[in-house]
Amino acid sequence: MKNELAQRLVRGLKDAGVDFVSYLPETRLSQIVPLIRDDPAMELIPASSEQEAVTIAVGATLGGKQGAVYMENTGVYVSSYSLLVTGKQLGVPILLVIGYLGGVPDQRNSFLYATIGKHTVPVLEGLGIEYQIIEDGQKLENKIRDAVKAANAQRAPYALLFAGEFSE
Numbered sequence: 001m002k003n004e005l006a007q008r009l010v011r012g013l014k015d016a017g018v019d020f021v022s023y024l025p026e027t028r029l030s031q032i033v034p035l036i037r038d039d040p041a042m043e044l045i046p047a048s049s050e051q052e053a054v055t056i057a058v059g060a061t062l063g064g065k066q067g068a069v070y071m072e073n074t075g076v077y078v079s080s081y082s083l084l085v086t087g088k089q090l091g092v093p094i095l096l097v098i099g100y101l102g103g104v105p106d107q108r109n110s111f112l113y114a115t116i117g118k119h120t121v122p123v124l125e126g127l128g129i130e131y132q133i134i135e136d137g138q139k140l141e142n143k144i145r146d147a148v149k150a151a152n153a154q155r156a157p158y159a160l161l162f163a164g165e166f167s168e
Helices: 003-015 032-037 050-062 074-078 080-089 111-127 140-154
Strands: 020-023 043-046 067-072 095-099 130-134 158-162
Touching: 003 032, 003 095, 003 140, 020 050, 032 043, 043 050, 050 067, 050 074, 050 080, 067 074, 074 080, 074 095, 074 111, 080 111, 095 140, 111 130, 111 158, 130 140, 140 158
Parallel strands: 020 043, 020 067, 067 095, 095 158, 130 158
Antiparallel strands: none
16 A cells, blocks of 8 residues: 555545554555554554454443544454454444455455355354445545444444555
8 A cells, every 4th residue: 555545544434533543563554553553632542353342442432532444354353253343343443444455456466365255244244244345445434434424323243344555
């Protein structure tokens, strides 16, 4: 991902009110980590698994923060129980910022992630989590803001799957 897109992504998160991000690093969007870490208005918490990252973000959201989780799409599988129980059943709105590996728009698509990419959207749909696939920077900040609004209005997680220009 180009540095300009990383800066816009982080600015979009901030403009949407996101002030807390838990994460398990991945490669497609990793340029956002130092930008969030170095921003005094945002809190960045590393986790040892995506399930833990979801639980941490939910706790921060319940404590008054606007929480987000940054992970790759394999983390949707790992965190599905927490997403279902804390996000859907208990109604805690968090934003999922997901590197969409193996999906058709993934510029570095490889056979290692093809099966994972193929099943990511059906898993999100099965969990009842709304999502949007973002392939370029066109209206990026608006899409992030709208996703956070949707999560809060629906009191549920909302996923942004980043591919295309974000996976170069």
